[in-house]
Amino acid sequence: MKPSTTLGRALAAALLLAPLATVLSPAPTPAAAAEPVNAAPGVVPALQQWTGGTGRITLTATSRIVIPAGASAPVQLLAAQLSSETAELTGLRPSVATGAPAVGDIALQVDPAADFGPAKTELRPEAYRLSAAAGSVSIVGGGDKGLYYGTRTLLQAVLGSADRASLPVGTAVDYPNYAVRGFMLDVGRRYYTPEFINSYLHWMGWLKLNTLQLHLNDNEISPPNGDWSQAISAFRLKSTNPAFAGLADAQGYTRQDWDGFESTAAANAVTLVPEIDAPAHSRAFIKFRPSLGLNGGNSDHLDLGKPATTDFMKSVYAEFAPWFRGPTVHIGIDEYPRELTAQYKAYVNTIAPYVRSLGKKVNAWGSFTVMGGSGAGYDKGMAVNSWNNSWYGPKAAIADGYQVINSNDGLLYVVPFADYYHPQGLDGQSIFSSWAPHVFGGGQDLAPQDPNLLGAMPAVWNDKVRLNYTELQTHTLIEKSFAALAQKMWSPTAGGSDYTAFLTKVATVGQGPGTGYLPDTVTKPTGTPGDLAFQRPVTASSTETTAFPASYAVDGNATTRWASQYSDNQWIQVDLGTPTPYSTVRLTWEAAYGKDYDLQTSPDGTTWTTIAQRRGRTTPGTDTLTFTPTTARHLRLQGITRGTTYGYSLYSFEVFAPDLAFQRPVTASSTETAAFPASYAVDGNATTRWASQYTNDQWIQVDLGTPTPYSTVRLTWEAAYGKDYDLQTSTDGTTWTTIAQRRGRTTAGTDTLTFTPTTARHLRLQGITRGTTYGYSLY
Template identity: 50%
Template sequence: MRVRPRQLLCLLALMVSLLALAAPATPASADPVLVNVKPAVVPALQKWQGRTGSFELHRHSRIVFAGAHRDRLRDQLATLPDEIEQVTGRKPALSPRSPQSGDIVLSIDPTLPEAVDSARFKEEGYTFTVTGENVRITAPTAKGVYYGTRTLLQILLLDDGRDSVPVGTAVDWPNYKVRGFTLDVGRRFFTAAFIRDYIRLMGWFKLNEFQIHLNDNGFKGDRPWSEAQAGFRLKTDNAALSGLASKDGAYDRRDWDSFEDTAAANGVTLVPEFDAPAHSLAFIRFKPSLGLNNGDSDHLDLSKPETTAFMKSVFDEFTPWFRGPDVHFGADEYRSDKPRYKTYFNDMAAHIRTLGKHPRAWGSLSLMASSTEGYDRDVTLNSWNNSWYGPQAAKKDGYSFINTNDALLYIVPFASYYHGHGLDGKYLYDNWEPNVFPGGQSVAPKDSQLLGAMSSVWNDLTKSSYTELDVHKLVEPTFGSSRRRCGAAPTRGSRTANSCRPCASSAWVRD
């Protein structure tokens, strides 16, 4: 799949703005024999051993896929020549031949010595070795090699001539497994092109999970539920679900396959979400008998066996589309029938496993259960609100969880709550890490049950007029960098914490 020039130029403009802030100032009289300082990339490199000199990309430079696993790299990095051309103006050829001077050499080596954090290095880490002759990116996996090429592109992008890489050696890996972003498309449709562009943008910043919230509805307020917006965003040819997809926009199988293809090429895993038994007006409109109050509700009626059967049929229909290991079944903010909620939670978790996927859900157990005894523990939870189910409760009950805290990481575009004009970048830079939660709920750094973090966009204001580009403008200032991820830690006076523009959605954090 080729990257469209317009899309990549947009990404490059964003990268220039972030990396320019990250770049350390070079004294006018700098001694040319000084050891090279750590290159400014987003996120910052874990380890760097600088040497002297530079590698120069020239018109005969090639990209060489070396080693026994070269075919896997060809699939992962088919667009790399185009990306280098967009950055440098030079389009290197792909070559299976032996490396020569001036080549970029990419290889997979599953036996590569492990870095400090062995599990994360094995899955997504890489080594980045630069001599005057070559740039060599080696990793245990194709994804790790891909992340190394993002580092290369960023370094070239910031170089004055777009052709020079400082000599030295880097070893790099993420600190957390999940470095993600959630987008609510249920209440506001985003075009398929926008979704693909955002997957590419995530890859540039080594973010690796994109949770797509595929159904939801507006608030009732002082109007009847019949007037509230509701959306379900997948469209199938199955006659049994004809009419479930929203008429104002939905993704068919071809669209979803394009998302999966783009994700695979950019180191991103999709996490699809169907949210029930609350936020379920789209399902109730399709089958009013499934709703509480004779369908006048956005809550499903869990007293009816056909309700759970219907939700299982939705997962049955669409889960074969999904290539990632996890599927999210929602389960947040249900305010009725606590005993049956527990049964529903357990039934859906078990059903998703029968479909070959690992279940995820929003943490809600503190308000939905006087005791969490008997709840399925083999579910990954988004800890989104301390009252509904905070990290300390999830940790005590033995759940793996993701920091998606609403007070810190939610954006509701143009609302008077939940960071309606974007996340608080200065606060996050000064105070935040993935283990940080408000209200005294923080856990230890790299807690074994904490998988990472996600920021989220929720389109609550269904009556407001704004575009997908407007949403991007709210997200972008804190999307690409995180605490201590803008090169070396800034010194006050030379580069402010606010200018570094941290990102709550990433957990590739540097200490």
């Protein structure tokens, strides 16, 4: 699709005065009114249980981190880590001590026998209790990981406070619902620096994610001209053993690098799962030993008919298993030719027990439906990533006796900047609203917390090895959904249903300590002031690809868009949550615009009534439709005829409450000619405008009829814009008070001014300095 064409100097617009809720006179406050009970702190992921108290605990320059005498080495290390992290985030550096906590102190302790509510027995080591009471904070972990997670909640609660030094009094009992809360990164096809990986380990711990799988070898999918000798491939672990000299890519990880990853992972309660993938995706091994490849070495599949092939892979696992401190090694085993199932089964049944003999548990990509029809006859001592419902869906894997990790490709794969598998990143709102670890789609959903469902692991695959993008560009794609995934893997329900509120929490807590290398682009969502559709649930008749979901039309981002399939009668609809009054819809079309379309409302999302129409539109850009105020919960854009051979594509679908200035009496200091009267600034028509004479101190004012509350004014300037101007109110249209100012504006287009809520009958735009040699001109 082409980007949106540029409109001419005439930009569609309106003057919008956003109404406030009615303000009632408060009742007299009783002399001894009870202090309100504290709400749960806004942490990510949200707490499973919270019992609020009153008041706050404040950390000070004399606060200490208190641990028991004789505390274990991990608890001592965590106390020192918490001290430095507190300093990084707040400027306070509490000392570490033993003994009894005093006012302002933080006490850390591990107690497996503590009360962690309904936490599953097997997950109690990751549970914790945080109690802020009697002037100090106590964190009790069911294990070292649980204690660490309690400190994440502490730090996030402090960041969410107005003073960045306190947290609310109350008690949290928190625990995960799933054992595996993971992320997989393909470093085989694209090298990621140690700085990036260590930063991710910090970020994952901050979000209580606990498993990072690194896919350590792979190759491009199709070689140039069918010649695998020209294919880009890599194995990333650099051994000093002469027997493996030349196996690793020049960009790889030394034992020192890997030890650094393991230490960072341990400090942030993350387990590393190294993946060495064979017998497919094995071009790096074949390049090292050409005799081990199918088709005389012109392949990325190992030749399992040769005993030397299995022996070589045993030697690889034996060489690197001592590097890995975690309990699990992933052996790959995906996407091998199905006609070689017998050889493949023999390989799996040899390698899996061999890796276990090295002291490691075994994980693998689920492949057994394609490779033999079921898991019958395959080694059962593995956990399976169910990555594709056809290759091996979760129900088949569980029926065959395996535990499952949800890595479903259609829901959880990102292939950066490709044309498949969420190339622009997963949609965070969709994850938050519609996904949970038991959701696989295609009729394969499991029951929530199925005992054989270990958890989930979304994945980034760098299939497009020849594209030019950086690791930090990958990060911007991952960042869109990482917090939402963390929330749903910790608890699919504790985060509630308000995605806007969730994003506000994400922006407040940030990415945590140790992540300065990673750009943090999540901001508190604002959208266009007054937009009722901003980040509301949205559905569409279709999408062109997964890269253009319906949610992008209401995400407040002017560069993302929804795009439909290439046919006429497509639609997109938004659920405002409750019956809501509105009178204006602003559509911003990409180059694939609609020619003919209706706006329709519905009380139930089923029965629709047309409230506005557009016929014969000929350009992309912004279309503002103003209509008789309507109150309804659901609003739909129903396409009738496309304007191009593509589908329909919207950058934004914005909905606004009735414009208080719409068709109200309006006067101005002057008009350029009779063709541009003041009334055209409030007529709801995006193509008509008021224009003043060519001097500076011109004004336009509107009479709202009665004193009315408002806090937002939206001005849309024609090319003859104002550079400096004031907004002024008046009770009588004579005496004016300035409530907002703009200085130094340099462009035409829309200017939204938001200010302290004001109640007044008259509102005036008082020009001070023009931006051009013309006058002032407002659409």
